[in-house]
Amino acid sequence: MSYQAPVSDIAFALSDMAELDQFETVAGFEAYDAELLEPILEEAGKLARDVLAPLNQTGDKAGATLGENGVVAAPGFAEAYAAFQEGGWMGLAAPEEWGGQGLPKALALAVMEMFHSANMAFGLAPMLSFGAIEALLAHGTDEQKSTYLPKLVSGEWTGTMNLTEPQAGSDVGALKSKAVPNGDGSYAVTGQKIYITWGDHDIAENIIHLVLARLPDAPEGSKGVSLFVVPKYEVEADGTLGARNHVRCIGLEKKVGIHASPTCVMEYDGARGWLIGAPNKGLACMFTMMNSARVNVGMEGVGVGEAAWQTAFAYAQERKQGKASGVAGAAPILHHADIRRTLTTMRSKVMAARAICYACGVAADLAESAETEETRQDARLREELLTPIAKAWSTDMGVEVASLGVQVHGGMGFMDETLAAQLYRDARIAPIYEGTNGIQAIDLVGRKLSMAGGKAMQDMLAEIEVTARSARETNDPIMVQIAERLVEANAALREATTWMQDAMKSNRETALAGATAYLALAGDVIGGHFLTKGAVAARAKDAQTRGRMTAMAGFFAETSLSSARGAVASITRGGEAMLAESEALFGIS
């Protein structure tokens, strides 16, 4: 079966969990009108279903190829990109000044979720363009903006991020690419970059590379890194394309998944580029791209998870094995309780991650456009706090849920021809790129918990209490039970947070050894918070929505929130047990 955009789940998560509707009254979002929400989602859903989804498995099989004139996208991808571009989807959340529609980023995230569900390899192309747009908006000169933004926002050109080199992955500061002044304001950029997503292709007429490199005599390490914009074709003063720049793809990686997304080895050989932002401040510029990319990668986890759940649900309705009460003859496996549990695990985790990512998007919107400085600052803290969780929790979830989808398919799930198998392969990259999930965890405990004296997490914990209270006040026994689990879990998160904040000062190694477990707990509790909030809001909706949301919140409360208490030990004591015996375990002290 084909992907069907879950418009009602998405709209519900946006409006009733992530509170997108507030933008009807927030200055800076005049373009937003809640009435338009479902029509926009419906329209994006059609593109996802009719254009992108049909290319998902064919693209996986054919992959992108490297020819004499550069990378050729998988069959149909150029046409699909044209449809995407003509639909104006690239500029949905971009400023109207540059040709965008000025709608909330959270809405653009929801649209991207659909595209990732339908075809993650395709979705990566616009995802990287978003990052380039963000970086230029934040750090570009007026000239750079007017040169590149209109075409990036319209989708006529795409963008890339060029950070990684063989010796410089998570440790970006170890990069060696050079940028030497040409004397005319431009720089000659030279070096090799690896793992460059959509680094070359034939689906758009120009590619705007954002490249990290070192100026001559730059300090060592991350303090000597600068950001450059290097177009594939230089752009003349009148906006037409000029000379082909000295940058090319010299190799494509053979990967476990996302075969239709060309992962390029890029060679810069004195390519003409222009400095973005201040010299040696490239890392800060990179983080602008990176933050946008991180929540978008979280969206990939959600997108693949949604696709896996839909595929498994469809299979469970078709595949008949064994008997079930009330069914004559062989019963669809959906009737077996164990299968339904698996499907419910998948669906509720997808919904939780979706809400976390959208809420991160809403916070990013508010941080930029809320009326008061105080609201903007609080929102910025919320965005910063949720970004590593949105990225890591959602992508780990994507891998887990894709694996469960394979399991529902039985032997069929292990066959290459099955979409479930492709999703299992595709999902695996998301916990790795744009900062591994381990890096996200370290970012969370090392930076985000200490921002503004720990305010970001304190605000979150307080908000979770409010949600629990609202669930309890319904006096519905099911909701009261959910509230109880949420309160217990939130207390566990509070305890773990205090421990982590202290330990980061007093015993950093032990703290870092608990970082991944801490992020997992935070994701569970915040995810449970959003599901609970959804279940409360759904009481005012139709019976179907109410039943679905109550079941998801209840199931998640009993199966995920219930483990929060135990997770505290895992965070606070797991590291100690291991670090004390590093010599015996690893031969290092």
Next chain:
Amino acid sequence: MSYQAPVSDIAFALSDMAELDQFETVAGFEAYDAELLEPILEEAGKLARDVLAPLNQTGDKAGATLGENGVVAAPGFAEAYAAFQEGGWMGLAAPEEWGGQGLPKALALAVMEMFHSANMAFGLAPMLSFGAIEALLAHGTDEQKSTYLPKLVSGEWTGTMNLTEPQAGSDVGALKSKAVPNGDGSYAVTGQKIYITWGDHDIAENIIHLVLARLPDAPEGSKGVSLFVVPKYEVEADGTLGARNHVRCIGLEKKVGIHASPTCVMEYDGARGWLIGAPNKGLACMFTMMNSARVNVGMEGVGVGEAAWQTAFAYAQERKQGKASGVAGAAPILHHADIRRTLTTMRSKVMAARAICYACGVAADLAESAETEETRQDARLREELLTPIAKAWSTDMGVEVASLGVQVHGGMGFMDETLAAQLYRDARIAPIYEGTNGIQAIDLVGRKLSMAGGKAMQDMLAEIEVTARSARETNDPIMVQIAERLVEANAALREATTWMQDAMKSNRETALAGATAYLALAGDVIGGHFLTKGAVAARAKDAQTRGRMTAMAGFFAETSLSSARGAVASITRGGEAMLAESEALFGIS
């Protein structure tokens, strides 16, 4: 780096966790001598390292192919099989009467673990032969035994299991293949079987297929299924090979992993076969094969997990990123606490699963050969109890640990060329075949918990208490803490067990909806029990072993046993939340 058999971990798990050493004094194991343990493991380890491991990635790339004369194994596999066969590894645990060495099955499992680590696609060939040997030993006539067993035990021939048909997977009783008497004591077997592992190949001169089919006028469903032996080449009275039988491979599946293991569509077209066991009792015979295969599949989870841990550990020692205290320049990522935590998670889970599988093997040995009927019966209960846990918990662990191995590799882990990526793909089949892990969970709660009035789990719970007590009695604060966690976790398992036993009578759907979560808890607690037992035993060993085992037990106690209490809610209440809203979630009541 190449696979190195972890001989000391394996010997330790066999002797000090699974109590293999008792066979020095048990009648029926005169062939076993503890002095020979390490030399045998070393020898098997050499074959794994020097012959099988070098073919793992080449086999993945080349795969098996189907030509005009049947299936051709990947390059080198025939030679590797010859080395395996000449080493006498197939007969390690087979009765001396049929040319075997009469050693414990647990030892053969440990040897198979190494082969699976080195090359899971290869390991599947002997694994299926084990099942055929078991079935013939238990249910074959004297003539069938003498016709097939010597050559199967010597490894000159291989065996297969032919159960699945397109409409008959988990629901074996839905199969349609027919067996019509030829009038001479043989039957004409006709039908199509799918997913037949090593169903055809050129690495041995004959293949002994065990095939489920229906006799004419057999009852419907699983009560009308009989087992037949169908050799690829018929065997003459003098033991030489005769006519080519009417069975052939008509297709090879394209799979996510284990590419070098040919997964065949087999066509039986009036192939000559002979009934094994009584008419219509094929399912019981099948379960003999299946039980042997299930613990062996668990061993695949352990084998792949061990390979993933070794590969990740090696990579973490080589790959340099970022700084670490005490290391000049860029530090190997092993020095980062988060990476070490990941590696410790991998290693401790592999060790726990290893012990569960070996203990299942020791129980199988005792069930067959212990001196008293009472001991044999208790051991049979233990084997029956541990089989679904060994299969499901170990293979879920295999997938999880292989995925963690990818993560440690970062971007490199997503490249097809990387062994870590192959392990992630290979591992995914093990939770599916030989009964999906969902089926294992249903077997555990539906059959194993009620056997002998629930004695199997009661005995296990009591034994875990003894282990906790022995840890506490060391008075070492670390061990006392581990004991405390084990006691709490065991209490949780006891509570969940009582609930499950009741619910299976009073509320079967809700019980079954908790089955997978129950199995996960049982695996955690029993795994923790073995690690604790190991940590106690290691106190009498060298400092290195003691440190390693204490760290693994301590880490597992804080990170896995600590979640047992929360798992009770997941088991007892998760199902309810979901089943109550089946209509809203799935459109079915």
